[in-house]
């Protein structure tokens with residue numbers, strides 16, 4: 001199978017979609033992204049790398065970071081994590097507040113904002129250096145120095161009224177231990193992690209490798225934890241579009257409003273795609289199409 005060739009065919013086939021969709025505009029720093037950009041990268045466990053288009057351009061990984069913080073919290077807390085949040089899809093947008101009231105401040109799952117905010121709270125309860133530790137963790141996975149985009153983090157904190165409401169609401173239900181501003185600071189910094197597609201695909205190879213960092217053999221998650229985390233990606237990773245994504249792509253994935261999506265083929269490879277034009281669910285329009293084309297053309301999926 002010529003993956004290089006497949007990537008360039010995908011690039012051609014998605015070109016009618018790039019430039020379409022809406023770039024995230026809730027903060028000025030994201031609204032200036034060019035919707036015409038498209039990049040895709042593949043890293044395999046056997047050490048091969050493939051990329052196409054704007055795969056070297058950096059973007060903020062946004063909600064994709066939820067998988068990284070969840071990995072840290074799951075490895076530290078084990079199944080106690082599930083006392084603070086559930087594992088069911090929401091069928092609602094990523095920043096929806098509506099279920100939280102019915103469910104008394106316990107988020108449905110760790111991959112929507114409410115759940116990720118509780119995960120951030122858990123990480124800062126464990127150490128005074130949670131942000132530094134997160135960056136160190138990401139650097140080790142990426143194999144190079146990764147940084148926060150401080151401008152994006154600052155701007156999100158200024159405009160993020162809904163996330164602030166969510167943290168306060170969960171605090172009212174005793175599901176947040178730390179001060180609201182501290183939790184938001186952690187969360188917005190993780191969202192502002194900047195990477196390109198090649199770095200992103202490399203960073204997520206530990207999931208393809210069932211929880212072991214292939215770079216140094218370090219165990220991040222047990223095989224069972226890695227299975228559970230990817231199951232959550234499959235059922236909740238694209239919010240209220242998770243069913244459609246599973247149907248079209250057939251892989252565990254995670255999206256972010258920066259326009260990135262990662263997807264994992266367990267035991268084989270990780271894929272990262274980026275195109276900032278989003279659909280109504282806040283997921284990359286061309287990104288989903290590219291992943292659908294990839295699994296259709298290669299026959300590689302978990303099914």
Ligand code: GLN
Nearest residue numbers: 062063094191256257258
């Ligand atoms: N920073 C964004 C937010 O919290 C991340 C959301 C996303 O990528 N879906 O609203």
